[in-house]
Amino acid sequence: MRTRYAPSPTGPQHIGGIRSALFAWLYARRHGGQFILRIEDTDQKRTAPGSIELIEESFDWLGLDIDEGPRQGGAFGPYIQSERLTLYQTWAQWLVDQGHAYKCFATAEELKELRAAGTGYDRRYRDVPAEQAAELEARGMPYVIRFKMPLTGVTAGRDMIRDAVEFDNAQLQDAVLLKSDGYPTYHLAHIVDDHYMKISHITRAVEWLPSFPLHLQLWKSFGWEKPQYAHLPVLLNPNGKGKLSKRKQQFADAGASVPVLVHEFIDAGYLPEAVINFLANIGWNFGDNQEMFSRQEAIQRFDLKDVNPANSAYPIKKLTWLNSQYIQTSTVEELARLLKPVLQEAGYTVVDERLLEVAPTLKVRLKTLKDVVPMAGFFFADWAAFQAPPPDILLQRKMDSVSTAMVLEESIPVLQSLEDFSSGSQHGVMAHLAKDLGLKNGQVFGTLRAAVTGQKVSPPTFETMEILGRDESVRRLKLALQSLAQPTN
RNA sequence: GGCCCCUUCGUCUAGCGGCCUAGGAUGCCACCCUUUCAAGGUGGAGACACGGGUUCGAGUCCCGUAGGGGCUACCA
Numbered sequence: 001m002r003t004r005y006a007p008s009p010t011g012p013q014h015i016g017g018i019r020s021a022l023f024a025w026l027y028a029r030r031h032g033g034q035f036i037l038r039i040e041d042t043d044q045k046r047t048a049p050g051s052i053e054l055i056e057e058s059f060d061w062l063g064l065d066i067d068e069g070p071r072q073g074g075a076f077g078p079y080i081q082s083e084r085l086t087l088y089q090t091w092a093q094w095l096v097d098q099g100h101a102y103k104c105f106a107t108a109e110e111l112k113e114l115r116a117a118g119t120g121y122d123r124r125y126r127d128v129p130a131e132q133a134a135e136l137e138a139r140g141m142p143y144v145i146r147f148k149m150p151l152t153g154v155t156a157g158r159d160m161i162r163d164a165v166e167f168d169n170a171q172l173q174d175a176v177l178l179k180s181d182g183y184p185t186y187h188l189a190h191i192v193d194d195h196y197m198k199i200s201h202i203t204r205a206v207e208w209l210p211s212f213p214l215h216l217q218l219w220k221s222f223g224w225e226k227p228q229y230a231h232l233p234v235l236l237n238p239n240g241k242g243k244l245s246k247r248k249q250q251f252a253d254a255g256a257s258v259p260v261l262v263h264e265f266i267d268a269g270y271l272p273e274a275v276i277n278f279l280a281n282i283g284w285n286f287g288d289n290q291e292m293f294s295r296q297e298a299i300q301r302f303d304l305k306d307v308n309p310a311n312s313a314y315p316i317k318k319l320t321w322l323n324s325q326y327i328q329t330s331t332v333e334e335l336a337r338l339l340k341p342v343l344q345e346a347g348y349t350v351v352d353e354r355l356l357e358v359a360p361t362l363k364v365r366l367k368t369l370k371d372v373v374p375m376a377g378f379f380f381a382d383w384a385a386f387q388a389p390p391p392d393i394l395l396q397r398k399m400d401s402v403s404t405a406m407v408l409e410e411s412i413p414v415l416q417s418l419e420d421f422s423s424g425s426q427h428g429v430m431a432h433l434a435k436d437l438g439l440k441n442g443q444v445f446g447t448l449r450a451a452v453t454g455q456k457v458s459p460p461t462f463e464t465m466e467i468l469g470r471d472e473s474v475r476r477l478k479l480a481l482q483s484l485a486q487p488t489n
Numbered sequence: 490g491g492c493c494c495c496u497u498c499g500u501c502u503a504g505c506g507g508c509c510u511a512g513g514a515u516g517c518c519a520c521c522c523u524u525u526c527a528a529g530g531u532g533g534a535g536a537c538a539c540g541g542g543u544u545c546g547a548g549u550c551c552c553g554u555a556g557g558g559g560c561u562a563c564c565a
Contacts, residue, residue: 008565043564108563118490120561144563162494171492171561179563186565210493210560233495236558240500243558278501281514285502289513308502309494311558315501318515328528364528375526396525427524434524445524457526 001033001200006190008040009051013058013262016205016235016244019279023232024203025064026280026295026302033200037069038193039080042183052080058262062272063295068197076197081189088184091192091222092145092177100221101177102126103143105136120173121146145178147187147218155213160201160230160304167213175214187214195224203304206231206311230304233283233311240313258316269342269368271330274323282315283308292325324367332359339372346373348380355380357467361459378453379464383472388483389454396446401484403439407447408481410437412474421470423462430462451480 005021007013028035037059041047056071068074078084095101104125106114114121125133126148137143150169159165177188184192194202209231219226235244238258245260259265265275276295280286284307286293327335336352336359343350358379366372378386388394395404414429415421434444449461452473458464465473 006565010565040565046564104563106563111563115562142563146563159494165493167493173561176563181563183563185563190565205559206494207559207565212493231494234558238500240557282501285513287503289503291501291514310496311494312502313500315515318501321515324528365526367527430524440524442524449525453525455525459526461524 001028001031002036002198003028003033003201003203004036004038004194004197004199006038006040006193006204007055008043008046009048009055010046011048011051011054013055014244015260015262015265015275015279018058018062018064018262019235019282020203020205020232021059021064022276022279023230023284023302023304023307024201026299027201027203027304028067029299030302034067035065036074036076036197036199037066037079038197039070040186040189041080041082042179042185042189044181044183054263061262061266062276064276081184081193084189084193085182085184087196088178088188088192089182092184092188095147095177095221096145098221099148101145101147102128102174103133103137104146104174104176105133105141105143123174126174142180144176144180146174147177147214147221149174149214149217155216157212157216157229159209159212160228161233161307161309162231165209165212167210169213172213175211177218187211187218191215191218191222191224194227195222199227201228201230201304203230203232205234207234230307232307233309235282235314236311238314238316243311244314258314260314269370270319270323271326271338271369274319274326277326278319278322281318282312283310292322320367327366327369328363330363332356332363335359335363338369342369342372343377343380346377348377350380354467358459361463361467365459374455375457376459378455378458379467383468386454386476386479388476388479389450391484393454393456394447394450394480394484396443396450399443399447403443404447405481405484407437407439407444408451408477408484411444411448412477412481415465415470415474415477418470421466423460423466426462426465448477452476 003024005017005024007017025035037055039052052070056069059066066072068076068079070079092101096103102125106121106125111121126146149172153169154166155169156164156166175187176185178184190202193199212229212231216226236242237244259268259270273295277292280293280298280302281291284302286298286301330338333356336355339359339362340350340352340355343355358376362372362376365375391401395401410433411430414433415426418425418429430444430448431441434441437444445461449458449464450456452461452465452468468476
């Protein structure tokens with residue numbers, strides 16, 4: 001079994017393409033086959049430099065390994081279509097020689113008029129005598145090679161996801177196979193390549209379904225054994241309106257921008273495992289009412305036949321949940337490894353030892369890796385530069401500066417005299433103090449939290465103080481006390 | 490316009506004629522737990538687009554309608 005992902009190198013890798021690629025990859029892995037990356041750069045105008053690297057980086061990040069492709073090579077290369085031009089030209093000419101295709105000399109203007117008139121191309125060059133065509137060609141007239149689509153009858157095919165599909169041949173046009181610049185169109189190129197590369201299962205988006213009969217006829221004309229086709233459903237915008245596009249990201253999702261490019265997922269702090277799990281759950285499901293599963297588990301169960309034919313809205317909110325689940329179930333070491341670059345990028349100097357202490361408090365609190373910055377960035381800031389928080393952060397519910405100062409004053413000696421500065425013992429004594437002061441735990445703990453972190457929201461207070469250490473914690477409590485003594489202006 | 494595909498809770502989905510008074514997840518709401526934020530626990534609201542058939546019996550099969558998506562390029 002050999003499957004492939006065949007993107008056009010038109011820019012950054014879009015998540016929709018990855019979803020299609022994932023299904024092809026899962027299928028190949030399931031059957032112990034090969035997964036191939038082929039670059040379809042037959043449209044020179046749309047080709048963007050650097051795209052191939054972007055695509056490869058995306059696959060690397062996601063952990064979707066490629067068996068054959070531009071970078072890894074393979075026995076059926078080259079894997080970039082622009083490097084296979086003569087192959088397409090040869091076969092296009094063969095089709096002409098066999099009477100399955102013809103040279104069309106219609107100019108861009110003619111075509112434009114035809115289109116304006118509401119009719120498509122009228123096959124005006126389909127039946128010109130060979131001598132006449134040769135003469136036009138000799139005169140240097142540019143031409144394309146078009147396929148002679150059967151004029152009558154139906155073309156019936158089988159799609160792995162939808163089963164039987166049928167098309168009326170009369171509805172189809174004589175598609176261009178080879179463009180006047182000598183490049184093939186997708187129609188020709190994919191068939192020649194999939195044949196030569198021995199692709200057994202072609203997966204592609206549903207938008208190709210209308211041209212499926214053309215491809216079927218092409219396989220027939222070549223006399224090659226055709227692979228099985230699976231037309232995959234596509235991702236729609238989160239509001240269900242229109243295909244998910246990388247161009248217009250402004251869909252109605254509470255004004256929040258939704259990630260659609262692979263690098264946007266990386267930047268937003270999602271884990272590749274979560275993204276894979278997320279994508280596999282759209283249009284396919286693991287079964288057993290199980291939402292979370294590893295790629296290995298998915299490989300064991302995946303089948304193209306089980307793919308839901310319906311398009312689906314992009315359920316991006318589920319990714320957030322899945323991501324938090326993956327963060328929760330990752331080990332402290334793994335989480336620390338993932339968090340480090342995020343903190344560094346935010347400008348913090350990260351000491352591994354400290355990160356390892358902080359990470360456990362973060363596991364249940366982070367939705368994305370990025371959340372670490374507002375939540376726990378202060379651990380990695382310059383402690384000497386710590387400033388006491390303003391009253392609106394320091395003062396807890398139903399607390400004023402007097403009661404806050406009292407809590408601070410009472411807490412300091414208690415903490416200083418604590419034998420063991422672990423969060424557990426801190427909790428014990430502070431809960432006791434709260435009771436003595438006639439305050440709620442939340443009021444006392446909250447005051448300490450604010451004083452020590454400078455934030456309203458943070459990891460648990462006592463765990464935070466344990467990491468900060470007794471001296472630094474007490475220093476910060478005193479700082480808060482001093483700031484309270486200052487006249488508020 | 491023509492052609493093609495699709496149609497179960499807001500969303501992702503299970504369901505492949507009787508096991509469905511339609512299951513799970515997410516999101517939302519409530520309660521519990523609780524030192525903030527989370528996490529976790531419990532519960533709740535929430536769907537078979539509509540109309541015809543076929544059948545003893547339809548969410549499941551067929552037809553139509555409606556709605557959605559796509560194709561209709563010398564783009565893929």
